[in-house]
Amino acid sequence: MIRHRCSILSVLSVLLLVAASACASHKVKLWSKPANAQTHAVPVAPAPTTASVITATMAVETPADRYLSHIALLAHDELEGRDTGSDGIDLAAGYVAGQFAAAGLRPGGPGGTYFQEFTISRPATLDDKTDLIIEGPSLEPILKADFIPFGFSAKGDFAGDVVFVGYGVTNTDVEYDDYAGIEVTGRVVLMLRREPPGMGPYGNYTNHARFDSKVRLAHDTGAVAVLIANQDPGEDGIDGLMRFRVRDEDYGLPALHVKRRLADELLAAGGLPSLDQLQRQIDKERRNASTPLSGVRVSGTVAYKSNDLLARNVIGVLPGMGPRAGEYVVIGAHYDHVGVRRGRIYNGADDNASGTAGVIELARALSRTPYRDRSVICMTFSGEEIGLLGSQHFVDDPTVDHDSITAMINMDMIGRLTPDDEANMLAIHGLGTGNSFKEIVDRRAKEAGLDYLPDDSALGPSDHASFYRVGIPALFFHTGVHRDLHQPTDDTEKINAQGATRVVDLIYRIAMDLINGEDAPVFAEVHHRAKLFRGASPAASGVVMGIVPDMENESDKPGWPIAQVFPGGGAAKAGMKAGDRIVRIEGHPINDFADYREATAHKTPDDVIEVTVLREGKRITLSVELSARRRQR
Numbered sequence: 001m002i003r004h005r006c007s008i009l010s011v012l013s014v015l016l017l018v019a020a021s022a023c024a025s026h027k028v029k030l031w032s033k034p035a036n037a038q039t040h041a042v043p044v045a046p047a048p049t050t051a052s053v054i055t056a057t058m059a060v061e062t063p064a065d066r067y068l069s070h071i072a073l074l075a076h077d078e079l080e081g082r083d084t085g086s087d088g089i090d091l092a093a094g095y096v097a098g099q100f101a102a103a104g105l106r107p108g109g110p111g112g113t114y115f116q117e118f119t120i121s122r123p124a125t126l127d128d129k130t131d132l133i134i135e136g137p138s139l140e141p142i143l144k145a146d147f148i149p150f151g152f153s154a155k156g157d158f159a160g161d162v163v164f165v166g167y168g169v170t171n172t173d174v175e176y177d178d179y180a181g182i183e184v185t186g187r188v189v190l191m192l193r194r195e196p197p198g199m200g201p202y203g204n205y206t207n208h209a210r211f212d213s214k215v216r217l218a219h220d221t222g223a224v225a226v227l228i229a230n231q232d233p234g235e236d237g238i239d240g241l242m243r244f245r246v247r248d249e250d251y252g253l254p255a256l257h258v259k260r261r262l263a264d265e266l267l268a269a270g271g272l273p274s275l276d277q278l279q280r281q282i283d284k285e286r287r288n289a290s291t292p293l294s295g296v297r298v299s300g301t302v303a304y305k306s307n308d309l310l311a312r313n314v315i316g317v318l319p320g321m322g323p324r325a326g327e328y329v330v331i332g333a334h335y336d337h338v339g340v341r342r343g344r345i346y347n348g349a350d351d352n353a354s355g356t357a358g359v360i361e362l363a364r365a366l367s368r369t370p371y372r373d374r375s376v377i378c379m380t381f382s383g384e385e386i387g388l389l390g391s392q393h394f395v396d397d398p399t400v401d402h403d404s405i406t407a408m409i410n411m412d413m414i415g416r417l418t419p420d421d422e423a424n425m426l427a428i429h430g431l432g433t434g435n436s437f438k439e440i441v442d443r444r445a446k447e448a449g450l451d452y453l454p455d456d457s458a459l460g461p462s463d464h465a466s467f468y469r470v471g472i473p474a475l476f477f478h479t480g481v482h483r484d485l486h487q488p489t490d491d492t493e494k495i496n497a498q499g500a501t502r503v504v505d506l507i508y509r510i511a512m513d514l515i516n517g518e519d520a521p522v523f524a525e526v527h528h529r530a531k532l533f534r535g536a537s538p539a540a541s542g543v544v545m546g547i548v549p550d551m552e553n554e555s556d557k558p559g560w561p562i563a564q565v566f567p568g569g570g571a572a573k574a575g576m577k578a579g580d581r582i583v584r585i586e587g588h589p590i591n592d593f594a595d596y597r598e599a600t601a602h603k604t605p606d607d608v609i610e611v612t613v614l615r616e617g618k619r620i621t622l623s624v625e626l627s628a629r630r631r632q633r
């Protein structure tokens with residue numbers, strides 16, 4: 001539908017223009033980017049005339065239209081699914097900040113900006129530049145097959161003649177010194193892992209056998225790089241290389257783990273016996289066998305890149321006007337989604353452009369309210385889909401004093417209101433976490449004419465849980481899950497904007513009571529987990545993967561352990577194995593059966609879901625086809 005597209009695009013450009021001019025007048029930078037980042041192209045309609053821009057602006061007037069226009073932008077393909085750390089989510093951040101500015105909210109982030117930045121650490125990965133070149137013998141070792149940098153390796157280039165230094169150990173207690181009588185300054189040292197047997201009491205290794213001792217000693221003796229081979233090929237004879245995982249600090253030198261066969265080839269080229277022979281000689285005689293490899297020179301590079309993500313929460317503040325202006329009510333929603341997968345854009349219109357648009361509209365409405373006693377923080381969180389990271393960051397490092405936050409309101413998926421269908425009627429959670437919540441919500445919902453499913457708990461998979469966990473009374477608004485959850489089909493045209501506007505209107509009324517009420521709600525703990533999926537939701541728990549969970553193995557380790565995989569079942573066909581721990585289904589973190597049930601409750605037989613398992617420290621994502629649960633009578 002080309003016409004539909006064009007009209008959305010012209011609305012987008014108009015709103016961005018509005019946001020930009022609002023920002024200019026507030027002297028804030030709309031696209032506040034890290035110094036090295038590129039300026040983003042704003043999605044622009046194919047050259048709209050001035051007249052059509054004005055018409056489009058005029059047309060966006062009813063609350064529902066305006067609400068929908070926010071979603072149309074936030075869930076637009078140009079934003080590529082608003083994945084945390086992506087360019088698309090930066091566009092969304094700029095848009096939200098612009099809307100806050102236009103509504104008259106003050107920047108609530110550090111440094112007078114609307115952005116609270118935080119870093120999400122991700123494992124670093126090896127760069128292609130990583131290399132080991134042998135000069136002299138014609139050997140071309142292959143990264144990961146023949147050698148790999150250790151996670152504690154320093155980055156950088158190195159080059160030098162090779163010297164064999166036994167185990168690379170100096171232990172004066174037992175008068176053993178692999179560096180005695182040998183010059184290693186400016187050279188690359190080749191050594192065995194650990195130390196000769198019997199150095200420590202009771203057959204234990206001493207501290208000299210540790211990687212950090214050996215690499216730091218090599219550094220102190222003047223070596224420029226370290227090559228370490230296993231001291232035995234292992235029980236299975238595989239002679240495995242360690243996996244590359246960057247440590248917090250390096251040990252001062254480029255350090256590579258090399259296969260014994262590569263060490264053998266180097267030794268042979270240098271006119272020396274095999275590693276096995278040298279090792280047996282050292283172990284038997286407990287004597288230094290260090291010697292240069294004549295004519296063997298190596299050079300190389302260790303390079304890896306950080307995959308850390310820069311994320312930002314967007315924060316705007318409406319200062320209070322009364323005696324309680326030093327207290328805050330937080331209104332929030334996550335604005336991130338899951339990005340692009342296998343070339344398909346997951347626009348996340350309901351999850352959670354719908355809540356983000358709610359925050360924008362509430363900011364606008366509250367700003368126009370003549371009297372607000374307490375101050376209001378309107379904010380949108382990043383990193384929710386990968387573990388509530390934005391809200392966690394905010395409660396760990398709040399922009400205002402923690403004790404001054406009296407209540408939090410969260411919206412996550414409020415765009416599918418269907419009042420007469422239990423699956424998609426409004427649910428309000430957290431009612432038991434503040435002593436005044438039930439009275440306020442009940443009265444205001446009656447007034448607004450909205451029925452809702454109540455739950456006392458604020459424990460659930462969205463950002464209010466982060467606030468609840470630090471003792472802040474928290475309410476959560478949600479219009480139910482559906483088949484488009486975390487699917488590329490969660491699009492703008494499926495949003496019930498009228499319904500969402502009713503929800504936002506109810507939240508406005510409740511928020512006003514929290515802003516102007518004499519007493520702040522008193523926090524209370526509620527220990528059960530809120531029920532996210534409703535009885536009437538289609539196919540609740542009607543599907544299976546063909547697994548048996550490991551009930552004995554509940555532990556603090558992440559994920560949900562699997563004891564058994566039924567042959568022929570969906571999980572087995574996808575390659576799941578007993579001992580795997582399921583850590584994620586369709587982007588939802590999984591730690592127990594409740595998480596699993598929630599993540600699969602809206603699924604139907606023959607759906608294929610993405611399941612990420614942890615196997616031997618490695619994350620593997622499998623596509624598992626679900627089948628119908630057999631009724632047991």
Ligand SMILES: [Zn+2]
Pocket residue numbers: 334351352384412413462
């Ligand atoms: Zn969500």
